[in-house]
Amino acid sequence: MMSKSPLVQTARLVRHGFQKRSASTLHSKASPAVLPEIQSEMPDCDYQPPQYTGLSYEKVLEIRQKHITPNIVPHFKKPLLIHSGHMQWLFDHEGRRYLDMFGGIVTVSVGHCHPKVNLALEQQINTLWHTTNIYMHPKLHEYAERLTAKFPGDLKTVCFVNSGSEANDLAMLIARMHTGNQDIITFRNAYHGMSPYTMGLTALSTWRFPLPGVSNGIQHVMNPDPYMGIWGGAACRDSPIQTDRKCECSQETGCLAGARYYEQLEEVFKYSLPRGRVAAMFAESIQGVGGTVQYPKGYIKKAAELVRANGGLFIADEVQTGFGRTGEHFWGFEGHDFIPDIVTMAKGIGNGFPLAAVVTTPKIAAALGQALHFNTYGGNPMASAVGISVLDVIEEEQLQKNSLEVGTYFLQSLAGLRDRFEMIGDVRGKGLMIGIELVSERATKTPLSAPHVSEIWETCKDMGVLFGRGGLNGNVLRIKPPMCITKSDVKFAVDTLASAMSEVLNRNQ
Structure with missing residues (x-):
């Protein structure tokens, strides 16, 4: 699981967009003292968040443990206490700035606190x-x-x-x-x-949850996934980036994988539905x-x-x-x-x-x-x-157009990372709905282990970029940012991810 051209790792502190703070105050005790070097600087932001005057971090944790139901699970080993937001940026209670690449789970469409x-x-x-x-x-x-x-x-x-x-x-x-x-x-x-x-x-x-009757009248059919599924190849998806699987599809035959998955759907109608209805x-x-x-x-x-x-x-x-x-x-x-x-x-x-x-x-x-x-x-x-x-x-603000242009640039940039890092099994999506599947072995598509995915994810957070996670095994980085992001934001996010992956590879050699 080696990068074909790993980044040179030079330990240094990353400023996280801080204003008027010394480098020694940038990170909490739970964060690493030094972080890998990023090949680009965090883009500027002229917004200054108001000073946080709410409950202490420790009090928030205490209330969460005592009074919040256990299904509400925050991200990261040391959860973020988010205080303020502006467009594609989030700020924690200590003033650290983060590039939001998850948009409140694909919810913040036009920007945090858009005026x-x-x-x-x-x-x-x-x-x-x-x-x-x-x-x-x-x-x-x-x-x-x-x-x-x-x-x-x-x-x-x-x-x-x-x-x-x-x-x-x-x-x-x-x-x-x-x-x-x-x-x-x-x-x-x-x-x-x-x-x-x-x-x-x-x-x-x-x-x-193990509840009776939840699935009454529901039929779950085979997922037509060109990457992880039984069938699929390098011409099957409507995406600027395709899988690295071989493909027998042609203009004459159409998508053969789609036809085979469709046959599986027909089988459900034949055998599992009352009179096919x-x-x-x-x-x-x-x-x-x-x-x-x-x-x-x-x-x-x-x-x-x-x-x-x-x-x-x-x-x-x-x-x-x-x-x-x-x-x-x-x-x-x-x-x-x-x-x-x-x-x-x-x-x-x-x-x-x-x-x-x-x-x-x-x-x-x-x-x-x-x-x-x-x-x-x-x-x-x-x-x-x-x-x-x-x-x-x-x-x-032509955000649909921005999603197409910036999203395509994002996908192409991530495809470049896939060429460098064996742990990236697949890059996929359209516009600003993007996924990166992390694997331990590209040939077998074995999901990257949860601890290693978490290392990458946490390191990106420490360097100022927030990604989501998804997939059954939690090994897919989900990228669904506010649709106002720029190409400069993309470059910083991609460079951050590259640095984080290189750091994790170096740690685990």
């Missing part, structure tokens, strides 16, 4: 906080019109909720009510939420929590045709891929060249404000008229005002 979004919220909270939907208020209606205008075809009816799990819950209900069928198909390795209802859709064992199939346009997994070209479109031919609806989960993040399109499903029947969305829709939605056709939405259905906070005035301002910023 236009802040202003929209401030104006709304000074006007009207809440009425719920027993009365009409203008912002919900304005937002509904603006949001549905972003969709193709007859996807023109929206129901607002508060989270991705709620949105997928509601989509399941609508599909079953509309079709009269009960079975729902999802992929193994998929994540669609953690409510008792959506936990059945989620097919990652680390996210499933189905209520719906769920799919993320690119799998998020599962490790930025992309499907073979053409697979999703063909799967949707099969689902509809057997009485079902196709539901596109855009919780992580929506709002321009994939670059070429506003919605991830557009990259698969089809129009789904229902679309769910959350996270980036509100830039961190609790907001989510389900969009479908008027005909399908009519199923909700069979009984009363109510969401107290869904589409409240504050959330609607924020949602409108997020759409404005994406358009005005």
Whole structure:
């Protein structure tokens, strides 16, 4: 597991963007005294965070241990106490600056505390906080019109909720009510939420509790993964960067891997569904929590045709891929060249404000008229005002275009790292939805051990870059930053990762 051209390691302190502090005060006791040299400087930031005056770090830890449920697990050995945010930057309680490459788990779409979004919220909270939907208020209606205008075809009816799990819950209900069928198909390795209802859709064992009835009516089918799956090759993904597997696909044959995975899906219809009937199939346009997994070209479109031919609806989960993040399109499903029947969305829709939605056709939405259905906070005035301002910023600042240009540069830069470091098994994604799969042996694709992944991840944090992690084995670095990042930010992040990997290799020789 050696780098082909390891960086020269020169121990020095990294400033973390500090202002008016001596080098000796830069790092906590839990951080290493010296860090590997980075080949580029952290980009400048003219924002000065306010001085932290809250609870002490030790008091926060004490409260967490005594009063916070154990499922709320912070990242890193010494958890960060984040105090302030500005665009692509986060600041901890001691003033250290970090480049945020995870965006609050793919949630901060236009930038932390974006001034236009802040202003929209401030104006709304000074006007009207809440009425719920027993009365009409203008912002919900304005937002509904603006949001549905972003969709193709007859996807023109929206129901607002508060989270991705709620949105997928509601989509399941609508599909079953509309079709009269009960079975729902999802992929193994998929994540669609953690409510008792959506936990059945989620097919990652680390996210499933041993509850009875969770998977009733849910079929988990083979995940069509061109890198880790049975089939796939170097021409199968819709990505600037392909796997290093050999590929027999051609323009004449189409994607052979996609065809084979499709045959496996057909087998489920033949043998596992009552009379082949189905209520719906769920799919993320690119799998998020599962490790930025992309499907073979053409697979999703063909799967949707099969689902509809057997009485079902196709539901596109855009919780992580929506709002321009994939670059070429506003919605991830557009990259698969089809129009789904229902679309769910959350996270980036509100830039961190609790907001989510389900969009479908008027005909399908009519199923909700069979009984009363109510969401107290869904589409409240504050959330609607924020949602409108997020759409404005994406358009005005051309963040979809930025995702394409900066994201492609990011992917190509990471592909260069893959050529240098054997521990990088795969680089994949589109726009600013990127994954790096770390392996202990490239030929076998054996996941890099958790301690070594953590070493890299923690070292990057200590040098000022925050990455996410995902995949069943936690060996995929997830890169989903605010869509306002620049090429200078990318260069710093890539150089930081290279330094961290070189350092870990040197430590473990």
